[in-house]
Amino acid sequence: MTNQASFSARLTSAITSRKTPACVGLDPKPGMLPPIFREAAAKSPADLAAIFETFCREVIDAVAGLVPIVKPQAACFESLGPDGMLALAGVINHAHAKGLLVLADTKRGDIGSTAEAYAAGWLWGSWGADAMTVNPYLGLDSLEPFVQACEEHKAGMFVLVKTSNPGSRDFQDLEIEGTTLYGHVAKGVEALAERTAGSERYGAVGAVVGATWPKQLDEMRAAMPHSWILVPGFGRQGGRASDVRAAFHEDGLGAIVVSARDIIYAHAREEINGGLGEKEWQTAVERATHDMIDRLAADTPAAALR
């Protein structure tokens, strides 16, 4: 796949055409699937992988017209071994076929030549995602092969800065010379974002900052003007629309907000699912997606996209 425009340009175009920065997370888990898929639990990894793929394809069919981008969680597929990885490849292809951008949530990271292999696989090789998430613990030289792949193949990457979980306090919040570890990482991310932005507003390198940290989202938006911010943790992890407001610039760009469970398992949300039958779980997914889009438009600068 050769992309003509940069990832940032494609993301901007997808967000403005769908009029929302909502991203649907694809996290298939056996015990949470809609009842019609529940037989899943008792099956072999190969059968379960096939069910995961069908489920995700049908989620994609439900949200393809509504959102700009989906984020498959590699771990859910990887837990099923090679069969799961094959299903993941099918899910990525289907999302592309439906006109969605694909952000592979891989959180990969390794030393130079190994990072190169990850970047090659995910960003332009066999997996062919538009962007991936990356872990910065190994340092800036470990990010460089991903950055180069982004530049050469018009892909994107999101570096973990301040993650949504409570334990992100343990190391990310440690204070260092008047700032924090995540502040140091953010400085590195912004430098890479600026370097890769060229004449565009945002670079190929973005940051992950959890919806559960509104104050830090504000701080990070200011610290990384050239970086897209990927905001997970919206919905069940506790983040509300008002919490993610600070991640955006005034024009409604600069952030992507992810919801996974609240959308793909919307069949289990009484306030969304009321009156629907078991086979209508995709309608629940659509309703939940509209609900998220509306909440973002009501309470964040994403209103400007309408």
Next chain:
Amino acid sequence: MTNQASFSARLTSAITSRKTPACVGLDPKPGMLPPIFREAAAKSPADLAAIFETFCREVIDAVAGLVPIVKPQAACFESLGPDGMLALAGVINHAHAKGLLVLADTKRGDIGSTAEAYAAGWLWGSWGADAMTVNPYLGLDSLEPFVQACEEHKAGMFVLVKTSNPGSRDFQDLEIEGTTLYGHVAKGVEALAERTAGSERYGAVGAVVGATWPKQLDEMRAAMPHSWILVPGFGRQGGRASDVRAAFHEDGLGAIVVSARDIIYAHAREEINGGLGEKEWQTAVERATHDMIDRLAADTPAAALR
């Protein structure tokens, strides 16, 4: 697979029976394969994956009687997509069949429920490795699902503490309250090692500290008495036997030293390969393995294992 003994007990037993702490890294890369595999470069991912698998199986055949453990690098296989992951599964199975322990070098890490999926897949599910490497950036709660899987399924995990690359200075070396980030992580690792050790000397949770940092190996050995230390970077990355000495306790236990390229691509080392034909690349692998084992025995406490 149900293991009767803890990972630490199985590792100790494998090291003492092979009389060496040498670990062979399985990092298949197209351009570096022995000439008889070189047709690889022009093939499809599926063909290349099959060649990677054959190559790694034959490396395993060459080293199975010599070393206790092998470390496949997930990235090399993942770069080929689902076909590569299938090859990786084949390599893990073959190593087990040949009586080797398998440490999957995955460097995974994610928030709770997602980390659970990684742990399930790698440590007791479809991949079935004996141990895996884990990235601590997300914090202690992100390590917990791996720890629980280790305890329930007698597996092991190695947390990145101070990695072998020069860029490990960027964040890992940042000074925090009189110590460093890697020192903070080491404190967390040691607490988990002690907790999982029970009545054994070492716990299920170990640390990764690069062979390129002899001073820090010394510091980390002292800071983490209950932790196995996995030492990558021996050989081409610059670490010598004398550099890794400090990673061991006096009885020659407590550390595993990894060499990948120097062993699996020994056909390209003139001093090892002298006089061998192209088809004898496995002999070069054996010679290089003996060479590493001898060097560790000559210059480190691993001498005590003889």
